[in-house]
Amino acid sequence: MDSTYLLQQIVNGIGLGSIYALVAIGFSITYSILRLINFAHGDILMIGSYCALFIFLSGKVPLVVGLLLAMGFAALIGMLVERIAYRPLRTASEESMLITSIALSILIENLGILTVSAQPRKFVFPEVFAKNHELAGVTFNNMTILTVGVAVLLMILLTFFVKNTRLGTAMRACSENIGVARLMGIDINIVVAIAFAIGSALAAVAGIMLGGQYGRIDPLMGFIPGLKAFVAAVIGGIGSIPGAVLGGYLLGLFEILLVGFLPIEYTGYRDAFVFILLILVLLLRPNGILGSAEGRKV
Amino acid sequence: MMNLQKKKLYTLLALVALFVILFICNMLLSPYHMRIINLVGINIALVVSLNLTNGFCGVFSLGHAGFMAVGAYVAAILSLPLVKKAIILPELPKWLGSVELSFLPSLIIGGLVAAICALIIGYPVLRLRGHYLAVATLGFLVVIQVVITQLQDFTRGARGINGLTQYTNTWWVWIFTCITIYVVWRIINSAYGRGMMAIREDDLAAEAMGVNLTKYRLLAFCVGAFFAGIGGALWAHLITVVTPLSFSYDRTFSLVVMSVIGGMSSITGGVVGASLMTLVPELLRNLEVGITVGGISIPPLYGISQIVLSVVLIIVIIVRPKGIVGSREFSWNLFKKKKWNTMNQMEN
């Protein structure tokens, strides 16, 4: 294998990893506060991409506005989902929340099928984004640059929010000890709503980037990336935002390199490898790379 | 309390009644309706076996459809007539390509292979707790799906194996259902069963008291997988087609819905949930093709049955988290005392 090929795969991996990282962050923040694995998170990604699709189609809004509108809409849906389905389950068991999230995922997917039909839609970014660049033998287009750039920018903003604002601190406090956080006067409902809003907005961006890379979207598009982003969050250490980012990029690289270097007859097993990796991580290092040990009440 | 003899007699009478009714149904009802009745039976067996792991043992598995897939494919490959096998699966290795087993051994081998898979996957994975375990078993389901899709020589990949002989009939299904219920009932009322329930209540304490956690969980997991494998095989030979999509995430989900809605830690709950949640979507399916009610034509509503299922599930979890039946169990004493009895009372 020559090094250009490897470099090319790494660039592709970073592109995919950015998407996983964005989705994984959402998994991680809702998990860290509520101990909830939100399987419907991947479907928010789909909602974001459809939202962007309708905005692109309907009028000539600038890309940034379209992106922001889609993020806003997805955030609203995310908060709505939390308000309706998860809030009544605050004291319920982990399994109850898990089942509910699966139910929500199926609900959103089928509502999608009902309203926008199961037929895939074309999702085309303006021409400029298809333009290819070449650097040291590695080709990448503007879409990749946009994906990575937006992802990194959002992660920096998020880090700033979490580290330096009053609400961000409250959020970290809630993820450590929700009971005591309430004693401090933190309204958990607000913090949880914001966590869902942030996670959903990031997922929407991921959905748009994913749509832009594949050129088409459909109501079931969120399921597999959602599951994989969850795997990424677990690998990085679920509950930790830097962990989610790291896990996202690692998984993106792992997947692309696997496909790039495995003999062609095994590339179909790509998803199987991802989940075997998940099971291995769960068994060998359940707290992930950056996660902190989770105490268990005895 | 009624004495044991009397209870046994009643149970026997009920069984006879059940089969007489099934016999009459078989004569009177259309094949379409019989198929639904058979699906109810298969789903009851699947959900009751799922309840053994998820409910009684507290091992929340999302892999049940994976075991169904294993059982279905193994049984399908084994029982496929040689002539068809040569055409559909020409690439099979010789030792497999030249066997044609009758239905019963195919079923049992299907179930056993599923149980072996459960043993292999369960040994490492069952050490995980709570939703991590659920996610790992979901991962297993994805792996199984990918493997089935990729092992073209054995499974014809995404096209699936069609033209299976329709071996499955009312008797196969309902005898299997009764056996499943009986076996699960025996297990939960044995020392093993009490160990399992101790694990569910508090795994740390149970372990401290000397209950071998992994062993108990593994047993429940394997028994559940065995019945899931046979259930999958019966299902395949009822529909006569198996594809990787027959046993996807959606199937696991619908089994979990049945289990949760009925009541996860109750056999009765499994029966109620499976019956209800097989019949209701069947009615809703009409909506997906579009029907006319009282002169008003309703356009096809694709996905409506899944939408209704998921909404019902969410409402049940919020309003009645233990399901319709809860953890209570059917008992003949019911008719005497006019009230539901808990398991413990039934044992006394």
Next chain:
Amino acid sequence: MLELNNVNLYYGRIQALKNVSLSVREGELVALLGANGAGKTSTLRAISCMHPIKEGSIHFSGTDLTKVPAHRLVDLGIAHCPEGRQVFGRLSVKENLELGAFRRKDKEEVKRDLEWIYSTFPRLVERRSQSAGTLSGGEQQMLAIGRALMSRPKLVLFDEPSLGLAPLIVEQIFDVIKKIKEQGRTVLLVEQNAFQALGIADRAYVLETGTIKLEGTPEQLLSNEEVKRAYLGG
């Protein structure tokens, strides 16, 4: 100021509090004594709305606390210094203290209070940007107390502040609690360490298996044979 009337509290089917009635008057330091599992923490959890009560009433300066969400408690002037410290280990000392003043809008005053906390607990100053999880047990307890005081509470609930600490530090902690009382705040102190709690309390209640067994001034309780035998090791 604080009034509990026939409070019954259950965890599932297990009753943790049976007809608990107690009152704390303004400016008082009341100790709530009892062995492990007697219901001391449950009483505090009931007061700070962390666990719903089944029957009875809890009033604070005329407000029905059973109808108040837990996060509004600080607005009423109640601070709860929880059992086992429970500082936010991954947050810095400063962030922990600032969270104590989460709902306060008077930025300048908050700053002044922060300085005051630092002067009361000089150990915290040098560690202000360190994460709270790296502090010693005693330091964490001081941080937890400081964090509670940052909300400028009228009533402070202490849950076993001496738990697991070295005697010397326990001494310090009790001094601080006494100071808090002298500043005019009302204190409800839950303690297993009955002797030391009685040393600073105005009045005390003794809880046993979820019910109030005794009530009185420290002198009365100290002379009570039963108390001596059960709680004071004599």
